[in-house]
Amino acid sequence: MSRKVDNEQHVEFSVSMCVYKKDNPDHFKEALGSIVNQTLLPTEIVLVVDGPIPSSIENVISNYEGVPLFKVIRLAKNEGHGNARRIGLDHCSNELVALMDADDISVEDRFEKQIKSFEENDEISIVGGNITEFIDSVDNVVGIREVPQNDDEIKDYLKRRCPFNQMTVMFKLSHVIKAGGYKDWYHNEDYYLWIRMYQSGSKFKNLEESLVYVRVGEEMYKRRGGINYFRSEAKLQKYMLNHNIIHSGTYVKNIVLRLVLQVLLPNKMRGFIFKQFARKKIEKKGKD
Structure with a gap:
């Protein structure tokens, strides 16, 4: 299921993701595959199943249930993206948490690069990066969403647009909790969180590389x-x-x-x- 990683300085971190009934099962399978085939593996994957799902998605999950690092949280009804994200974080065991969407593909060294950034600067609260957008296949790239990289640039950009690509971020959970965590806000739960982290004094960083392939x-x-x-x-x-x-x-x-x-x-x-x-x-x- 996963690549064997030889890395003596492995840092413990969680990956939090959500899936719901309208997600594509094939895309979901690819997303999970990109997590378990990283050059630096997470010590925990927390999956929130946001309400009832079809058997096609259930079949994908069944291939991972029973694996020690895989933790499945099932919600009786659809709670919405912001609430599902919050519940996922409530079940994460590590201070460092990476977010992942159910239909995107992380580049194979994404987590390794982000962990390195935290090791180089302990003051950072969150590390994100660019995204490469594609249609149908990663061979059909149509654009790249670039985001500002250093703390000052990110905080200035935040005043005009969302400064992070949410599906790329890894953050310190305690810093997210300090800002109030995820709250339900129609299609903008992430932007609202980054604004409150800005208010709480968090330090921001984006890597110059694309960390995730995103379907558009x-x-x-x-x-x-x-x-x-x-x-x-x-x-x-x-x-x-x-x-x-x-x-x-x-x-x-x-x-x-x-x-x-x-x-x-x-x-x-x-x-x-x-x-x-x-x-x-x-x-x-x-x-x-």
Whole structure:
């Protein structure tokens, strides 16, 4: 099931992930495979099953249940992403916790690189990285979402956009708890947490490399738009304004930009804008 790792300085850390009924079982299987085939293995994988799931997903889980490092937490009903994340962290045994989504693929040395960052700087609270976006296959890369790397840049970026790719992060659990942990917030549980960690004095870092391959497509752009998504982000901007993280000029600018992108633009146009201006373009090589 997993690669044998020869590393005498192995640091104990957990991986926390969630799965629910609408996740693709094949993608879920790939996601799990990318965790157990790392150059540095976790000592614990905590999987929250967020409500009833079909047999196809259950079959994937059954291949791992009984493995000592694999811990399955089953919820009677779907609690939502933020609550499921919080419950997963409640069951993690280690101070360092890496997050993982059920349909993405971690690069094989992701955890090794993140652990090294914590070892080099004990003040860091969270380490994330870039993501490589693909359609259907990792051979069909369509873009890279780059995020700022050092603490000052990340905290400045946070005032305009979410500064971390959530599926890439590894953090100190005690620092997350100090900030209040995950709380339910429509499609923005992670951004809300990073803001509160900023308020609590956490130190941030992103690696310059891509740490996770992420599936994208029309469904992703749909999730990034609509009146409910806009209201969620508008509330976050109001929260930052009320807590003096941003000033009124930034607030107005952020609200107007989100209104246009998330409400006024159709999905196809929103997707075009994201790919043109919010992602690093990938040059496609022609056939010889």
